[in-house]
Amino acid sequence: MSSVGTLSDDVAERELRIIARSREIFDRTHALVMRRTDRLFGWLMLAQWVFAIVLALTVSPRAWTGSASSVHLHVYTAVGLGGLVSLLPWVMMKVRLGQFETRIVIGCAQMLWSALLVHLTGGRIETHFHVFGSLAILAFYRDLRVLFGATVVVAAEHFLRGLYWPESVYGITNPERWRFLEHAGWVVFIDVFLVIQCVQAVGDMRAAARRQAEVELLSESEREKGAALDHALVVLKESQEASIRNERLAAVGQLAASVGHELRNPLTAVRNACAYIGKKIDSAGGNGHGLASDERVQRFRVIIDRELEASAKIISDLLDFARARQPERQPCPVRALVAEAIEVVPKHAHVQIANEVPEQLPVPNLDKDQFRQVFLNLIQNASEAIDRQRGGRVLVQAEADAGAFRFRVVDDGPGIAKDVVEKIFQPLFSTKTKGTGLGLAIVHGTIERHGGRVQVTTEPGQGSVFTIELPRRPSLAPSHDGGPTLARLTG
Amino acid sequence: MRVLLVDDEESLRVTLAGNLELEGHEVLEASDGHQALEVLRNEKVDLVLSDIRMPGLGGVELLQHLRRSHPDLPVLLMTAYTADDQLDTAVMAGVFAVLKKPFDPEAAIRLMARAARGPVVLVVDDDRSVSTSLAEALCAVGLRAEAVFSGAEALESVESGRVDVCVTDVVMPEMDGPTLVDKLRAKWPNLAVIMFSGYDPRELLERSSGSGVTACLKKPVHPRELLRSVARARGGAW
Numbered sequence: 227m228s229s230v231g232t233l234s235d236d237v238a239e240r241e242l243r244i245i246a247r248s249r250e251i252f253d254r255t256h257a258l259v260m261r262r263t264d265r266l267f268g269w270l271m272l273a274q275w276v277f278a279i280v281l282a283l284t285v286s287p288r289a290w291t292g293s294a295s296s297v298h299l300h301v302y303t304a305v306g307l308g309g310l311v312s313l314l315p316w317v318m319m320k321v322r323l324g325q326f327e328t329r330i331v332i333g334c335a336q337m338l339w340s341a342l343l344v345h346l347t348g349g350r351i352e353t354h355f356h357v358f359g360s361l362a363i364l365a366f367y368r369d370l371r372v373l374f375g376a377t378v379v380v381a382a383e384h385f386l387r388g389l390y391w392p393e394s395v396y397g398i399t400n401p402e403r404w405r406f407l408e409h410a411g412w413v414v415f416i417d418v419f420l421v422i423q424c425v426q427a428v429g430d431m432r433a434a435a436r437r438q439a440e441v442e443l444l445s446e447s448e449r450e451k452g453a454a455l456d457h458a459l460v461v462l463k464e465s466q467e468a469s470i471r472n473e474r475l476a477a478v479g480q481l482a483a484s485v486g487h488e489l490r491n492p493l494t495a496v497r498n499a500c501a502y503i504g505k506k507i508d509s510a511g512g513n514g515h516g517l518a519s520d521e522r523v524q525r526f527r528v529i530i531d532r533e534l535e536a537s538a539k540i541i542s543d544l545l546d547f548a549r550a551r552q553p554e555r556q557p558c559p560v561r562a563l564v565a566e567a568i569e570v571v572p573k574h575a576h577v578q579i580a581n582e583v584p585e586q587l588p589v590p591n592l593d594k595d596q597f598r599q600v601f602l603n604l605i606q607n608a609s610e611a612i613d614r615q616r617g618g619r620v621l622v623q624a625e626a627d628a629g630a631f632r633f634r635v636v637d638d639g640p641g642i643a644k645d646v647v648e649k650i651f652q653p654l655f656s657t658k659t660k661g662t663g664l665g666l667a668i669v670h671g672t673i674e675r676h677g678g679r680v681q682v683t684t685e686p687g688q689g690s691v692f693t694i695e696l697p698r699r700p701s702l703a704p705s706h707d708g709g710p711t712l713a714r715l716t717g
Numbered sequence: 718m719r720v721l722l723v724d725d726e727e728s729l730r731v732t733l734a735g736n737l738e739l740e741g742h743e744v745l746e747a748s749d750g751h752q753a754l755e756v757l758r759n760e761k762v763d764l765v766l767s768d769i770r771m772p773g774l775g776g777v778e779l780l781q782h783l784r785r786s787h788p789d790l791p792v793l794l795m796t797a798y799t800a801d802d803q804l805d806t807a808v809m810a811g812v813f814a815v816l817k818k819p820f821d822p823e824a825a826i827r828l829m830a831r832a833a834r835g836p837v838v839l840v841v842d843d844d845r846s847v848s849t850s851l852a853e854a855l856c857a858v859g860l861r862a863e864a865v866f867s868g869a870e871a872l873e874s875v876e877s878g879r880v881d882v883c884v885t886d887v888v889m890p891e892m893d894g895p896t897l898v899d900k901l902r903a904k905w906p907n908l909a910v911i912m913f914s915g916y917d918p919r920e921l922l923e924r925s926s927g928s929g930v931t932a933c934l935k936k937p938v939h940p941r942e943l944l945r946s947v948a949r950a951r952g953g954a955w
Contacts, residue, residue, distance in 0.1 A: 490797035491726045494819040498732030501822040505739055538819045556933045594932075 247439035261324040263366040267332045268319030271312040278304040311338045333376035336360045341383045349397030365420040368427045482544035547664045553593035564622045567601035576617040577609040583624040596672045603665040608637035631696040638689040718833040719743045723753045723767035736822045750774025763833040769796040777803045780810045791832040808945045811858025814952025836881035838862040841871040843889045854940040868892025887914035909950035913938045
């Protein structure tokens with residue numbers, strides 16, 4: 227039942243949104259019509275004024291054949307009254323465009339213009355058509371109040387002028403009493419149809435506004451759907467990449483597990499044998515047929531030790547990567563841990579490594595051994611990136627807020643190229659001639675299994691920053707996330 | 718010292734034996750667990766170092782046998798495999814430490830010498846029942862352990878030179894865990910320290926430098942966790 231309730235709620239909400247939006251659209255359109263019509267009348271006022279003056283100068287004297295008037299008076303009337311009737315609506319059009327009072331004033335003024343023109347043409351019956359024309363144009367406003375106001379004005383003006391100055395209205399001095407009613411009747415006649423027209427036009431505008439609102443809402447939901455689809459595609463792509471990565475991890479893991487284990491025993495034996503031989507040479511001294519004094523023998527011993535160390539490191543990287551064990555979290559002070567990692571990193575004279583982790587940093591829960599490896603890999607990478615000639619610094623920083631710890635390994639080396647950054651956490655990807663390409667993949671896997679994230683920002687020539695973000699209350703990362711475990715691979 | 722070396726890999730066995738003999742130690746060899754037990758029937762040794770995965774009787778089974786027949790004999794295991802399922806069993810059977818191949822022979826011999834001396838795990842807690850029961854749990858699997866009940870006693874006990882791992886409670890009257898750790902580390906930098914606490918130990922850890930603390934455990938401390946932490950503190954993580 228609740229789903230039905232939700233559904234009808236949805237429909238109601240949709241309807242409310244459409245109503246609100248269509249009202250907005252209607253109001254906007256109507257206001258546009260008002261302003262347009264205001265402007266039309268504003269200029270019509272001025273045109274009528276000019277027309278009236280011309281009329282006064284040319285037509286009126288001939289229309290007024292009687293002796294009661296003269297040319298000058300009509301010209302003054304046209305200029306004075308016409309100016310009065312034109313200027314107020316023109317000014318209002320300028321300063322109060324689209325306002326209700328403006329169109330009421332315009333409606334009344336237009337009717338007064340009809341009266342003035344009728345007067346100037348000596349009550350010619352043809353000039354009365356101006357009234358009907360004006361009413362029709364006022365209907366452009368689609369506002370019944372304007373029509374009403376104009377009708378009242380023209381009727382009142384006609385009635386009063388007919389009463390006191392009939393010649394100005396009807397062209398004759400003693401018209402029949404019903405002629406006013408006849409005029410008024412025609413005005414009402416046209417008004418009826420103009421009212422019908424206005425009401426219909428407003429109805430059409432409302433319907434159009436609603437249609438537009440509906441279309442807008444529809445396209446908006448289409449857009450939302452489109453965005454959701456885009457998002458789904460991104461998620462899909464990410465998960466595809468993750469699954470490719472995991473497959474790759476599994477393959478590497480199997481290889482690493484078998485090769486690593488097979489190599490460990492012989493490597494141990496070689497190490498033992500070399501240690502034995504080394505000690506024998508040392509203790510034999512002069513009796514060792516010159517072995518101890520042979521420069522090459524001594525150098526080769528150093529090389530053997532170094533290369534054995536490197537091989538052991540590669541194998542343990544491979545196995546670290548392959549076993550991908552779940553972190554065993556313990557409270558672990560990070561400053562001391564970073565100090566341990568820095569201790570193990572091979573030192574170079576041209577690289578300064580600084581542990582800037584604050585003493586009073588809150589203690590996070592993390593797998594100490596795994597995180598030592600993380601810091602070790604990052605610091606070692608950073609110090610190897612630094613140019614031998616130029617020298618540089620590697621800083622390890624940390625901060626904590628309510629939600630997360632952030633650890634940064636910062637170097638001022640040459641930075642990382644864009645195409646490299648994209649693949650930098652992929653297993654087996656390496657730019658070094660010597661290396662398994664597993665260091666950062668191990669970092670990535672470890673951080674992920676801790677429920678955190680690692681990312682790199684880099685600027686060519688400025689250096690790189692690796693940032694680890696570790697939530698303070700981590701959700702348990704699913705175990706299938708971090709690649710194969712050794713137990714699974716080796717049974 | 719007299720060492721029994723057990724591995725099916727002959728090359729590893731003989732080379733390591735060579736190094737031990739060079740240092741003046743005596744080495745007996747066996748290629749699997751059965752052979753090792755055979756040797757031990759007639760010979761007395763100070764220490765057994767055995768590989769875990771061997772045909773026949775493996776290293777962990779050998780350890781379990783030895784717990785019954787030679788309860789005080791220190792046993793070290795070595796493995797080429799990380800995250801071995803059998804390591805948990807080995808820990809519960811009281812393995813002294815686990816060496817990860819390929820190990821440095823010098824470090825391995827140093828560790829063996831240490832194991833042969835029979836070093837003591839010192840458990841410090843003002844709550845006598847806790848410290849005593851933890852020490853007993855360690856002794857039950859053939860390790861040496863002693864319980865003391867205050868920081869001052871702990872410092873005195875370490876003075877004897879027999880202690881190589883100190884397990885201490887964080888919250889104690891007079892001298893608390895972090896203070897004790899800092900004092901111990903200042904004088905014996907190689908001493909491994911394991912802390913445990915009924916509260917979240919982080920707050921107190923924030924007060925000490927945290928250096929040298931190899932593990933933090935939460936009360937009630939499970940013997941398996943403690944044994945594992947001790948073995949790791951001695952031989953390194955696996």
